[in-house]
Amino acid sequence: MAEPLTKLSLATIYFTERCNSRCVSCDYWRHGRRDIELATVQQMLPGLRELGTQTVLVSGGEPLLHPQWAEISELLKSSGLNLWLLTAGLSLAKNAAEVAGLFEQVTVSLDGSTAASYSAIRGLDAFEAVCAGIRALVREGVPVGLRVTVQRRNASELGDLVRLARKLGVGGISFLAADVSHGEAFGRHSEVAEGVALRPEDLPVLVAALDALERDHGDDFDSGFIVETPAKLRRIEAHYRALLGQGEAPPVRCNAPEHSIVVEADGGLRPCFFIAGPTQLGEAGLSEGLNAASMRHLRADIRAGLRPECRHCVCSKWFST
Numbered sequence: 001m002a003e004p005l006t007k008l009s010l011a012t013i014y015f016t017e018r019c020n021s022r023c024v025s026c027d028y029w030r031h032g033r034r035d036i037e038l039a040t041v042q043q044m045l046p047g048l049r050e051l052g053t054q055t056v057l058v059s060g061g062e063p064l065l066h067p068q069w070a071e072i073s074e075l076l077k078s079s080g081l082n083l084w085l086l087t088a089g090l091s092l093a094k095n096a097a098e099v100a101g102l103f104e105q106v107t108v109s110l111d112g113s114t115a116a117s118y119s120a121i122r123g124l125d126a127f128e129a130v131c132a133g134i135r136a137l138v139r140e141g142v143p144v145g146l147r148v149t150v151q152r153r154n155a156s157e158l159g160d161l162v163r164l165a166r167k168l169g170v171g172g173i174s175f176l177a178a179d180v181s182h183g184e185a186f187g188r189h190s191e192v193a194e195g196v197a198l199r200p201e202d203l204p205v206l207v208a209a210l211d212a213l214e215r216d217h218g219d220d221f222d223s224g225f226i227v228e229t230p231a232k233l234r235r236i237e238a239h240y241r242a243l244l245g246q247g248e249a250p251p252v253r254c255n256a257p258e259h260s261i262v263v264e265a266d267g268g269l270r271p272c273f274f275i276a277g278p279t280q281l282g283e284a285g286l287s288e289g290l291n292a293a294s295m296r297h298l299r300a301d302i303r304a305g306l307r308p309e310c311r312h313c314v315c316s317k318w319f320s321t
């Protein structure tokens with residue numbers, strides 16, 4: 001069994017499972033119903049304090065759909081926590097000032113560089129609205145980053161996305177492979193829809209896009225505007241190759257469950273985005289659920305490399321201590 005956690009750098013809280021996007025890679029928008037209760041967040045606060053948590057990543061679903069998103073965020077902020085918002089950005093334009101007042105940083109998921117590719121991936125004709133929201137937020141002075149999940153329909157657009165990020169005035173852009181390996185993550189009730197993972201004939205398209213990024217955007221890598229290194233971006237290619245049986249999955253190094261927790265909208269606790277947890281936020285608060293024997297066993301299995309979810313993980317994270 002893993003030792004109890006006495007420190008927790010990051011807590012991710014799913015404000016809601018509902019979403020107003022229609023992404024092909026996710027099922028929250030189909031099945032998501034639950035919103036987190038203000039009382040649940042209140043119950044968590046002493047635990048966050050005891051564990052020295054500094055940052056809360058506010059996620060979902062689309063967190064800005066929660067009718068009390070501002071009130072809950074205010075509660076967290078007034079408890080001394082730094083808030084980081086992960087949003088699809090559909091309502092950013094109207095909420096920009098309030099978001100800027102509450103969040104230290106905002107990451108907007110933007111998977112297409114044109115209205116057509118955006119709508120093919122996210123299922124909505126909302127590219128211009130999201131770009132307007134991002135510009136509004138940038139004008140408010142809050143640090144904004146873009147996050148792109150690289151998949152079949154945008155594999156050729158990596159350079160265009162970097163140029164769009166520059167035009168929008170954001171502070172950086174980050175790329176990761178779309179998750180297609182976990183049937184249970186992202187509110188899924190079944191396998192990931194067709195059209196997300198790369199086919200063999202898409203691999204050369206991705207390789208050409210990565211080559212062009214390295215050739216044309218050296219300054220953006222050097223300055224950190226593109227958050228990943230070129231080598232890390234090549235892992236996206238290796239990831240999709242492995243899914244096609246054309247090589248080994250890139251090695252995963254991750255200690256996220258030792259330093260962070262994901263709290264679901266119903267108070268369920270997960271060691272990370274991709275692995276379901278055995279415990280709930282109880283009456284006794286966060287530490288009890290985090291350090292229950294079942295959760296410690298799960299963390300030990302993850303650390304020992306026994307969980308299949310880790311093998312094709314697109315979002316492994318190493319916290320340096």
Ligand code: SF4
Nearest residue numbers: 019021023026061088
């Ligand atoms: S991936 Fe994110 S933005 Fe897209 S439907 Fe799922 S929760 Fe919403």
Ligand code: SF4
Nearest residue numbers: 254272274310313316
């Ligand atoms: S590698 Fe991925 S699935 Fe495994 S613990 Fe880390 S985040 Fe979770």
